[in-house]
Structures are given as C-alpha cells and as structure tokens.
Amino acid sequence: MGPVSDTSTETPAAPWWRDAVIYQVYPRSFADADGDGLGDLPGITARLPHLADLGVDAVWLSPVYPSPQKDAGYDVADYRGIEPVFGTLADFEALSARAHELDLRVIMDLVPNHTSADHVWFRQALAAAPGSPERARYVFRDGRGEDGVLPPNSWRSVFGGSAWTRVTEPDGTPGQWYLHLFDASQPDLDWSNPEVHEEFADVLRFWLDRGVDGFRVDVAHGLIKAEGLPDWDHDQALLNGSTASGERPPMWDQEGVHEIYREWRRVLDSYEGERILVAEAWVTPPERLARYVRGDEMHQAFNFDYLRAPWRAGELKQVVDATLQAHEVVGAPATWVLSNHDVVRHASRLGYPAGDEPASGVGPDDPQPDAELGLRRARAATVFMLALPGGAYVYQGEELGLPEVTTLPAEVRQDPAFARTGGEDRGRDGCRVPIPWEGEAPSYGFGPGSASWLPQPPEWARLSVAAQTGVPGSTLELYRQVLALRREHAMGRGALEWDEELTGGDVLAFRTRGVLVVLNLSARPVPAPAGSRVLLASADLVDGAVPTDTAAWFAPS
Incomplete structure (x- = not known):
C-alpha cells in the first residue's frame, strides 16, 4: 500500500481550497477587449464563462498592478491600484463580481520580494543618503575594493549578470549598491525592516476588503537573506538546492520567511470566508516545501518537483510518494501543477526524450519537440494529475493543448532573461503567446483586431476554443470531462493506494x-x-x- 493523503477523512464541508482546481490567467495574453494587442481586465471578465464551463474552482490573476512592465508586471510600482493597460480598479471589481456570480473565486498575485524601481519607496531611497530610513527599506550596501568599485558580494541575478547595481548619489558621485535577485529594475526589499512588514499587511487588507479570495505569493522562498549576505559562488536559479556539503543558498528558503507567513495568515484569518495563501516556493526536498504549508502558515504550495519530474514511471511515483508523505506530516493537501508562465508548456516539454526536457525556453535553432508525442503525453499527464489527492493548477491554454511557441524570432522577445543573457536563455515568451479563441477571427479572437503583443503561430487556428468545443476527443473536451468527473467522484479528497x-x-x-x-x-x-x-x-x-x-x-x- 502506498501513502495515504490526509484528505481521506474530510467531510463534504471541508475548505474549498483543499481540493480546488485553480486556473492561472496571464492577463496580457488571455483576452484583449480594447484591441491594443494586450489582454485586459474587461477581456478576462467577458471570457469568464469559459472557465465556469471548463469546471475550475478559482481564477488566479498574474500581476495587474501599476507597473512599467519591465518584467511583465512582476515589477510593481503601486500595490494598491490597477495598471492602466489592464483597466481600472472599477474593472477589477466588475471582474471579481462576475467571477463570484459564476462561483469562481479570485486569487491575486502578490510580489513581496522586490518592487519596481519606479515605486515611490525606491525613488525616495535614491534621493536619500546612505544609512537613511528610506534606504533601509531596501538592501543597500557599500561596495568592496578601492572606493567601493566592486559589488558587495558575489551573488548573481536569476536573469543573468550581477545581482547588484551601483547608484549615483544625489551629489553625482558613485555611491552604494542595491540588491536585485532579478532585473535591475526590481530592487529587493529588506524584510528585516518592520516598516516593510507593516506595508504588506496593509496591502493584504486593501485587497481582502475588496473581496479577493487569496494571494499567490511570488518567490515566497526569497524574502529573507542570510545575515551578513555571505558570498555564494554558484550559478543562480530560482531552485538552488543545498550544495553537496549541505550548505543552503543564502538568498533562498531562509528560516525567517516562515514568521512572515504566520503574520499574513493571522491577517487572512481575521476575515470571513476561506481566504488562502499560495506559495511559489522553488524549494526542495518536499519536506522543506511542506514547512510552508504548516497549519499556521500558507494553505498551498506549488509542487515544482512534480512539474520537473521526467516522463519516467519510477521518478513520477517517487515524487508523488514523497509529496504526499511530506504534506501528510503537516496536515496539508498536496498541490499539483504541470505548466505555468515561467516554464516550457508541458505539451512541448514532454515531446522531448525523458530526462532531456528543456529547463528554459526553446528557440527556432534549438532541438524541437515531437509535437504529436508531446500532446499525447500531456493529455495523459493531465488525466493522471487530476486524479491525485489534493489541489491542482491549470495554466491558461493548456486545456487547448497549446504547445510552446518555439519559433519566436529574437526581435519580438520581451523577457528580460533573454536580454540579460544575450539570448543564451531563450526566456519565457514562448509560453506566454496570446491564446486563440476563434480560428477564423483576427488574432484568433484574442482581441477585436489583429494586434497581438507576441505573434501567434498559424497552426493555432485549429486549436482555438471554438474549433475544439463540442468535438469528441478534443483536448478541450477532455479537460471538461476530467474536471467534471473529478468533481463528481471528489477525487481530490480521496486517499491514494497504489x-x-x-x-x-x-x-x-x-x-x-x-x-x-x-x-x-x-x-x-x-x-x-x-x-x-x-x-x-x-x-x-x-x-x-x-x-x-x-x-x-x-x-x-
């Protein structure tokens, strides 16, 4: 007998999130109401019936806050508003109201590791002196070497290059350095500062007061940095496990993050209804990931070990067993995912030989996936995943069997990872191409005209929602069928026995x-x-x- 999920003893009245299927909307690529080539909130609202018909329980929106869009909204300039490209706060409230009419809950994306360089706090920090309260909200340090010409330590950015940028002081002289684990336009906040804690507790309340049902927390494992910022002379990635000697990266999965999420859990628990926190925590092994979903912290955590598992039975079983065992210890449901806006779509990823799946984007000159094999395996992976105990996530377009767009030329790519690595990292644009709704329409129904912020491949006409609706055996109808049967049999609340x-x-x-x-x-x-x-x-x-x-x-x- 294999591991048993703790969900087997739950009653029908168990919290919704323990077995929910949550659909990720990447707003700029979902639906465009005004025809400017970028998706928006009114476009999403108009397409919400598709999600209700699909059979999901909630919708998670990638960031829609005011932002210069240097990293597609993950560079937030104001946590209490809506980016004009996407609409207005009134548009968001209309979306939320319509979603709730359709029995869909709404999850916001929260980005607490860093702000945009355009955030008022960072502009104040640049105008202030070293050692000032304004700079203390971020990670500013003096440089090393003569006249501070060298970065404070050896850390690298996830997007390539140094994780430090030197500023010019108000008097025009070269000054301190600030930390950015991602793009230089995304300075890291200093979570040892109580003012940062107070600010984000207030941001949570701002959106909870507007009826949101929870928050997906970006880079949840990265907020606390090891004291003294010790050197880390290793290539940087979102998932950097411990070294062979057991040393953990000083910027990831530090113990202090857990107290932050206990604070946030107390805020959410003070509101009526089941409001949830979801960790985007690239943490391994599963025992460490499970620490994020202890009873007084977060409710769910993305299962990246499962997403990254090769198409081999032994390794899939090992991940399932380890996940269920680790979550059972803390009384939390497992959460399963195959695709999102940061990884190669699984309809393409699984089209490579097992163990040779690409770790990042694919370009036109790279080895190409076997499209037919990839889709066949993707459909099987989904049917298997949605039977597992716990919750699950679906990334927009996977219900259509959309592949990664591997043919994007360099001149249209917009991911900062592509630019910062000189194209060595192909970036994530290939999984972010606007999805097709109607095969015969301009931009395949993404918008009222032909505008699309990334070019859509011609073969997407036959993959559109309209082309697959009501067609027996289509990937869309498969998803509708599996989600309906999952709900009918309460599969997510079951116990697994091999x-x-x-x-x-x-x-x-x-x-x-x-x-x-x-x-x-x-x-x-x-x-x-x-x-x-x-x-x-x-x-x-x-x-x-x-x-x-x-x-x-x-x-x-």
Missing part, C-alpha cells in the same frame, strides 16, 4: 474514491482490469487495453 499488481516497470496504477487510475508509460498496452468500465481516457483504448503514453480511469462495471 495497485501493486499493476504498478511496476513503466506502469503506474492507483485506486482512490472507488476509481482505478492507470498511466501506461511502457511500450506495450496494459489490459483493462476485468469487471471494470472506462470512465475516461486520454486516448482511445485499443482492444480494451490502455496504449502507450495514455492514462485512463476505471470504475467497477
């Missing part, structure tokens, strides 16, 4: 809520169990057997 007879080699099989789930990664078909009927399958069964790269759900006949 079927030892079927599981082995390249086959995974488990039982939950009276349903048998089979994932076949082997080269041979797996016969359907005797006395069973098919509830759904990611591809047609062949002579009653589950073919290669296919997942199926069975119930007793």
Whole structure:
C-alpha cells in the first residue's frame, strides 16, 4: 500500500481550497477587449464563462498592478491600484463580481520580494543618503575594493549578470549598491525592516476588503537573506538546492520567511470566508516545501518537483510518494501543477526524450519537440494529475493543448532573461503567446483586431476554443470531462493506494474514491482490469487495453 493523503477523512464541508482546481490567467495574453494587442481586465471578465464551463474552482490573476512592465508586471510600482493597460480598479471589481456570480473565486498575485524601481519607496531611497530610513527599506550596501568599485558580494541575478547595481548619489558621485535577485529594475526589499512588514499587511487588507479570495505569493522562498549576505559562488536559479556539503543558498528558503507567513495568515484569518495563501516556493526536498504549508502558515504550495519530474514511471511515483508523505506530516493537501508562465508548456516539454526536457525556453535553432508525442503525453499527464489527492493548477491554454511557441524570432522577445543573457536563455515568451479563441477571427479572437503583443503561430487556428468545443476527443473536451468527473467522484479528497499488481516497470496504477487510475508509460498496452468500465481516457483504448503514453480511469462495471 502506498501513502495515504490526509484528505481521506474530510467531510463534504471541508475548505474549498483543499481540493480546488485553480486556473492561472496571464492577463496580457488571455483576452484583449480594447484591441491594443494586450489582454485586459474587461477581456478576462467577458471570457469568464469559459472557465465556469471548463469546471475550475478559482481564477488566479498574474500581476495587474501599476507597473512599467519591465518584467511583465512582476515589477510593481503601486500595490494598491490597477495598471492602466489592464483597466481600472472599477474593472477589477466588475471582474471579481462576475467571477463570484459564476462561483469562481479570485486569487491575486502578490510580489513581496522586490518592487519596481519606479515605486515611490525606491525613488525616495535614491534621493536619500546612505544609512537613511528610506534606504533601509531596501538592501543597500557599500561596495568592496578601492572606493567601493566592486559589488558587495558575489551573488548573481536569476536573469543573468550581477545581482547588484551601483547608484549615483544625489551629489553625482558613485555611491552604494542595491540588491536585485532579478532585473535591475526590481530592487529587493529588506524584510528585516518592520516598516516593510507593516506595508504588506496593509496591502493584504486593501485587497481582502475588496473581496479577493487569496494571494499567490511570488518567490515566497526569497524574502529573507542570510545575515551578513555571505558570498555564494554558484550559478543562480530560482531552485538552488543545498550544495553537496549541505550548505543552503543564502538568498533562498531562509528560516525567517516562515514568521512572515504566520503574520499574513493571522491577517487572512481575521476575515470571513476561506481566504488562502499560495506559495511559489522553488524549494526542495518536499519536506522543506511542506514547512510552508504548516497549519499556521500558507494553505498551498506549488509542487515544482512534480512539474520537473521526467516522463519516467519510477521518478513520477517517487515524487508523488514523497509529496504526499511530506504534506501528510503537516496536515496539508498536496498541490499539483504541470505548466505555468515561467516554464516550457508541458505539451512541448514532454515531446522531448525523458530526462532531456528543456529547463528554459526553446528557440527556432534549438532541438524541437515531437509535437504529436508531446500532446499525447500531456493529455495523459493531465488525466493522471487530476486524479491525485489534493489541489491542482491549470495554466491558461493548456486545456487547448497549446504547445510552446518555439519559433519566436529574437526581435519580438520581451523577457528580460533573454536580454540579460544575450539570448543564451531563450526566456519565457514562448509560453506566454496570446491564446486563440476563434480560428477564423483576427488574432484568433484574442482581441477585436489583429494586434497581438507576441505573434501567434498559424497552426493555432485549429486549436482555438471554438474549433475544439463540442468535438469528441478534443483536448478541450477532455479537460471538461476530467474536471467534471473529478468533481463528481471528489477525487481530490480521496486517499491514494497504489495497485501493486499493476504498478511496476513503466506502469503506474492507483485506486482512490472507488476509481482505478492507470498511466501506461511502457511500450506495450496494459489490459483493462476485468469487471471494470472506462470512465475516461486520454486516448482511445485499443482492444480494451490502455496504449502507450495514455492514462485512463476505471470504475467497477
């Protein structure tokens, strides 16, 4: 018998978030109401019925705050407003009201590790003197070497280059350096400063007062830096695990982050309803990730170990087991995800040989995925994932089987990672191309005209919502079917028990809520169990057997 999720003992009245399926909207690429080529809040509002029909429980919006958009909104200039490109605060309130009418909850994206360089606090810091209260809100340090010409330490930016930028002081002389783990336009806040704590508690209340149901917290593992900012002479990435000697990166997963989230949990718990915190924490192993979802901290944490697992049965099973065991210890539900706005879409990622999946974007001159294989595996991965105990996330367009756009020329790419690495890192634009709604319309229905902030490939016409709606076997109808059956059978609240007879080699099989789930990664078909009927399958069964790269759900006949 395999691990058992703690959700098995819950009643039907258990909190909604314990088994919710949450749909990520990347606002600039979802729907454009005004025709300027960028998605907006009125566009999202108009398309919310699609999400209700799909069968998800909530919508998470990537940042829509005022921002110079140097990093697609993750450089926030004002945490209490709406970026004019996306609309107004009234537009947001209309979106929230419509979502709630459709029984969809609304999750905001919160970016607490850094602000935009355009934020009033950072402008005040630049105008103030070293050692001033204004600078104390950020991580300013004197440089090393003669006249402070060298950065304060060896840290690198996730986007490439140094994590430090030197400022020019108000008198025109070279001055201190400020830390930015991401782009230079995204200075890191200093979370040892009580004023920063007070500011974000107030930001939480601002949006909670407007009825939002929770917050996805960007770079949740990065707010606290090790005291003294010791050197870290390793390549930088969002997920930097411990070294062979056990040393943990001084900028990630420091103990102090947990007290911040206890503070925030107290704020959320003071409001009626089940408001939630979701950690984007690139933390490994699962035991450390589970610390973020202890009973007095966050409610969910993205499962990046699962997202990054290669298409091999043994490694998938290992991740599932480790995840469920770690979460059971702290009484939290597991959360599963396959794609988001930062990674290669899984319909393309899984089109590479297992173990050779690209870690970042793909360009036109890079090895290309097998599109047919990738989609087949993506459908199977989704059917398997949505049967697992706990909650799950769906990234916009994956319900259409959208692949990564690998043919974007350099001149249209806008991800700062592409620019800062001189194109060595292809960046994340390929998973952010505006999604298709109607195959025959300009911009495939993304907007009223042909404008689209990133070019859409012609093959997307046949992948549009309109082209797939009502078509048996389409990826869209598969998602609708699996989400409906997941809800009907309360799969997310089940307990997982591996079927030892079927599981082995390249086959995974488990039982939950009276349903048998089979994932076949082997080269041979797996016969359907005797006395069973098919509830759904990611591809047609062949002579009653589950073919290669296919997942199926069975119930007793």
